[in-house]
Amino acid sequence: MLNLFKNKSKDLPEFWENYEAKFQEKQPTEIAETRFVVFDTETTGFDLAKDRMLCIGAIGVRNKSIDVADGFEEYISQETFNPKTVKIHGIIQHERIETLSEEEAVKAFLKYIGNSVLVAHHAGFDIGMVNQALTRMGLPKLKNKVLDTVNLYRGTRIMSNLINREKSYSLDEIAETYHIDIKDRHTAAGDAFITAIAFLTILGKLNTDNKLKLKKLFRY
Amino acid sequence: MKNTIASRIADFLKNYPPFNLLQKEDLLTISKQVKVKYLEKGKTLFAEGDTGHKRFYVVNKGAVSLERINNGQRETIDKCDEGDIFGLRPLFAKENYLINAIADEETVVYAIPIKKFKPLSENNKEVGNFLIQSFASNTRNPYAEAHKGKLISDKEPEENQYQPNNNLFELQPAPVTRKVVMTSPETTIKTAAQLMSKKKVGSVLIVENNIPKGIVTDEDYRNMVATGVFAIETPISKIMSSPVICYPRGITIAQAQLTMMKHHINHVCITEDGTPNTKVVGVVSEHDIMVSEGHNPSVLMKAIQRSSSTNELKKIRHKITLLLRGFLASNIPLNHISKIIFELNDATIKRIIERCIKKLPSPPPCDFTWIALGSQARKEQLLQTDQDNALIFEDVPEEKLEKTRAYFLELSRKVNKRLNIIGYEYCPAEMMAKNPKYCLSLKEWKQQFTNWIIEPGSDEILLCSIFFDFDISYGNIKLSNELANHIFSLTKDNKKLYAVMGATTLRNPSPLGFFRQFLVEQNGEDKDFFDIKKRGITPITDAARLLILYHQVKNISNTAERFEKLAQLEPNNKELFLACAYASKVLQKFRTKHGLENRNSGRFIDLENLSKEEKIKLKRCFKSIRQVQELIKFRFEVTPYI
Numbered sequence: 001m002l003n004l005f006k007n008k009s010k011d012l013p014e015f016w017e018n019y020e021a022k023f024q025e026k027q028p029t030e031i032a033e034t035r036f037v038v039f040d041t042e043t044t045g046f047d048l049a050k051d052r053m054l055c056i057g058a059i060g061v062r063n064k065s066i067d068v069a070d071g072f073e074e075y076i077s078q079e080t081f082n083p084k085t086v087k088i089h090g091i092i093q094h095e096r097i098e099t100l101s102e103e104e105a106v107k108a109f110l111k112y113i114g115n116s117v118l119v120a121h122h123a124g125f126d127i128g129m130v131n132q133a134l135t136r137m138g139l140p141k142l143k144n145k146v147l148d149t150v151n152l153y154r155g156t157r158i159m160s161n162l163i164n165r166e167k168s169y170s171l172d173e174i175a176e177t178y179h180i181d182i183k184d185r186h187t188a189a190g191d192a193f194i195t196a197i198a199f200l201t202i203l204g205k206l207n208t209d210n211k212l213k214l215k216k217l218f219r220y
Numbered sequence: 221m222k223n224t225i226a227s228r229i230a231d232f233l234k235n236y237p238p239f240n241l242l243q244k245e246d247l248l249t250i251s252k253q254v255k256v257k258y259l260e261k262g263k264t265l266f267a268e269g270d271t272g273h274k275r276f277y278v279v280n281k282g283a284v285s286l287e288r289i290n291n292g293q294r295e296t297i298d299k300c301d302e303g304d305i306f307g308l309r310p311l312f313a314k315e316n317y318l319i320n321a322i323a324d325e326e327t328v329v330y331a332i333p334i335k336k337f338k339p340l341s342e343n344n345k346e347v348g349n350f351l352i353q354s355f356a357s358n359t360r361n362p363y364a365e366a367h368k369g370k371l372i373s374d375k376e377p378e379e380n381q382y383q384p385n386n387n388l389f390e391l392q393p394a395p396v397t398r399k400v401v402m403t404s405p406e407t408t409i410k411t412a413a414q415l416m417s418k419k420k421v422g423s424v425l426i427v428e429n430n431i432p433k434g435i436v437t438d439e440d441y442r443n444m445v446a447t448g449v450f451a452i453e454t455p456i457s458k459i460m461s462s463p464v465i466c467y468p469r470g471i472t473i474a475q476a477q478l479t480m481m482k483h484h485i486n487h488v489c490i491t492e493d494g495t496p497n498t499k500v501v502g503v504v505s506e507h508d509i510m511v512s513e514g515h516n517p518s519v520l521m522k523a524i525q526r527s528s529s530t531n532e533l534k535k536i537r538h539k540i541t542l543l544l545r546g547f548l549a550s551n552i553p554l555n556h557i558s559k560i561i562f563e564l565n566d567a568t569i570k571r572i573i574e575r576c577i578k579k580l581p582s583p584p585p586c587d588f589t590w591i592a593l594g595s596q597a598r599k600e601q602l603l604q605t606d607q608d609n610a611l612i613f614e615d616v617p618e619e620k621l622e623k624t625r626a627y628f629l630e631l632s633r634k635v636n637k638r639l640n641i642i643g644y645e646y647c648p649a650e651m652m653a654k655n656p657k658y659c660l661s662l663k664e665w666k667q668q669f670t671n672w673i674i675e676p677g678s679d680e681i682l683l684c685s686i687f688f689d690f691d692i693s694y695g696n697i698k699l700s701n702e703l704a705n706h707i708f709s710l711t712k713d714n715k716k717l718y719a720v721m722g723a724t725t726l727r728n729p730s731p732l733g734f735f736r737q738f739l740v741e742q743n744g745e746d747k748d749f750f751d752i753k754k755r756g757i758t759p760i761t762d763a764a765r766l767l768i769l770y771h772q773v774k775n776i777s778n779t780a781e782r783f784e785k786l787a788q789l790e791p792n793n794k795e796l797f798l799a800c801a802y803a804s805k806v807l808q809k810f811r812t813k814h815g816l817e818n819r820n821s822g823r824f825i826d827l828e829n830l831s832k833e834e835k836i837k838l839k840r841c842f843k844s845i846r847q848v849q850e851l852i853k854f855r856f857e858v859t860p861y862i
Contacts, residue, residue: 057224057225059225064257064258064259065255065256065257065258065331066255066256066257066258067255068223068225068226068229068251068252068253068254068255068256069252069253071223071225071226073222073223073224073225075222097222156648157648177646179281179640179641183228183231187224189222189223189224189225190224190225190228192225193224193225193228196256197256197258197328200256200258200328201258201326203258204258204260204326207260209749
């Protein structure tokens with residue numbers, strides 16, 4: 001066991017080591033200096049074990065601003081046929097989008113995210129999807145800190161017994177509240193963009209006194 | 221790599237100039253470099269004197285106001301909303317910004333990198349022209365003049381000095397439109413008419429090298445063309461009135477109106493030196509004068525009643541805010557201000573409901589009442605705050621109940637959404653008619669209140685405190701009156717309810733002495749701020765509600781008015797109640813003033829910025845609150861419930 005632990009780093013591929021190394025660096029404590037990566041995955045279904053990712057879309061957020069140039073959008077080729085993938089296959093063929101293997105996509109994604117804070121709507125699921133893929137590649141789980149916009153949004157709601165505090169809000173509901181255009185709903189990158197705008201709006205609402213700290217976000 | 225987000229951004233930009241003039245590929249390239257920025261309400265994007273950013277901005281959502289400080293006064297130069305561009309200075313000059321850009325509401329802007337955009341604007345003349353004109357004129361869409369080649373004035377135009385609500389309206393400088401529709405003398409009557417139709421204007425200026433030669437109005441068309449005197453292929457110069465009446469910049473409204481009366485005209489041309497021999501700078505029209513006068517309640521009221529889109533109402537709402545600011549600045553009594561603002565708010569809500577009913581496929585299946593709750597019902601809503609509302613519909617047979625409710629929920633969803641768009645935020649506790657809990661039949665409402673009143677737990681009391689202050693906004697008043705009667709029958713001599721409500725009133729003790737504490741308290745997160753709503757307005761409102769309920773007085777929901785009524789009813793406590801009425805007004809005014817200054821709800825007051833006089837005033841208010849709280853404590857025997 002001890003031996004295995006020692007050799008762990010040797011067994012892992014270089015890209016993973018590069019990814020891991022980034023967490024040795026000192027990480028920013030201020031929201032303004034932090035790079036957030038807001039992401040979303042399109043999948044064949046909701047079963048973490050059986051279903052697969054079709055596409056990963058992500059966008060970088062720093063200092064209250066979404067940098068479109070700092071985006072990520074990769075489509076993943078499927079080994080097995082699944083009727084649920086037909087629609088996305090259609091898009092892929094129609095627009096002649098290049099696809100990557102799952103391994104290549106995850107590798108690119110790790111490089112892209114680095115040690116940024118990940119943000120997603122119902123983050124548990126998307127993180128789970130990526131972790132499953134990592135497991136299939138024989139790698140450990142994601143090391144990034146994670147924020148879930150569902151919890152953050154809940155934090156903007158008042159403390160009152162009159163509303164259901166446990167309610168889980170859908171991205172559509174949040175988009176309606178904040179008047180976010182939901183044109184590319186259900187494409188990974190489109191959803192990531194909507195989530196990113198929602199994320200910025202939520203930060204604005206939570207940051208009423210201009211003193212909001214990064215640490216506090218993880219408590220929602 | 222496919223880039224969904226960039227395409228989405230391009231999709232938005234392509235609807236607005238100058239981006240609509242770009243090639244698709246270029247637009248996509250630019251879009252890939254965009255940064256999407258979120259600005260909280262009141263956030264300054266750049267300020268006068270700041271070094272130029274590397275990007276200029278397009279409003280995607282919300283509104284940005286461009287302001288400049290003039291003699292210590294904040295002066296709005298322009299308001300940018302969806303699709304408008306601003307912050308162009310760094311694109312042309314390596315100078316610092318000369319204006320402030322401040323988010324008027326929650327705003328999302330797209331930041332376009334100048335380095336990438338500049339080559340495009342240099343290669344595409346149309347794009348370049350548009351930008352130069354936008355920049356030079358500070359108008360956002362100078363297209364009305366774009367069809368005339370050289371229109372950029374040789375000097376940078378002076379900003380419109382017009383400020384509403386200052387001194388005498390007539391002595392204000394007249395509003396000058398720089399978007400002048402112009403054409404050359406050789407143009408045919410037909411082409412000129414087409415141009416006027418396209419620009420939706422009633423007159424066109426005839427110019428040669430930008431020197432005004434004549435003017436043609438709708439009337440000239442009627443008198444000289446429609447009557448058959450001139451054919452439509454004739455040059456426009458044949459029918460123009462000449463010379464044009466010209467004035468220099470800075471003409472006052474009174475001067476402009478006199479000139480128009482004297483010459484029977486409705487446009488005055490503004491040229492560089494005020495003679496017809498220099499270049500056109502702009503036009504003053506009778507219409508614009510009327511509109512600018514529009515910061516006047518009766519004109520706004522008409523505008524609300526005639527409005528045909530939510531966007532229009534949103535713009536009117538902005539004017540209402542200006543009006544409010546003017547009122548406060550000129551120290552008009554708060555009673556008067558709140559009444560006017562209430563009426564305007566009320567008209568806005570009515571108008572929205574009217575329009576939403578028309579949008580639905582069928583008329584309402586039965587009578588209903590839209591009620592406002594909380595501050596709007598108390599006529600205390602000066603700033604736009606949250607929307608609190610509910611809907612009562614007539615009792616219908618059991619089998620039709622759900623279908624009827626479905627109709628009203630759909631209506632409410634539309635109304636709530638539009639109220640949100642014009643600036644009333646959604647109620648965080650979801651006390652809105654679109655919530656099925658608050659869209660009930662009269663019978664259900666009665667049952668609801670019975671439950672609340674009979675079992676007054678803390679949640680129920682909170683709901684009572686919100687729902688006891690209701691006021692009809694739209695619909696059949698019978699329904700709301702019947703509900704009010706029901707409430708009074710339940711609350712009459714209900715000692716337990718009074719005691720529990722009394723305890724709630726005392727929950728926020730008056731913060732007397734907090735200034736001293738403040739001086740001692742050097743640490744702690746909120747040390748600089750004071751919550752005027754929680755510690756001042758809520759306790760005094762609660763007290764008024766309880767006392768007026770005790771006296772079973774109907775149809776007065778304003779806190780100050782309630783205390784004035786109480787002063788009549790209880791002559792022995794007259795002094796205290798009048799002091800409370802005064803305190804309520806002072807606190808409201810405080811909140812409103814601070815809200816306007818900081819563009820927020822005004823709830824949190826920065827103690828450091830209060831003057832000595834203001835502090836003394838506040839202190840006096842809190843003294844009255846404490847006294848009325850003492851009175852409640854003894855009258856309703858609340859001690860066991862505290």
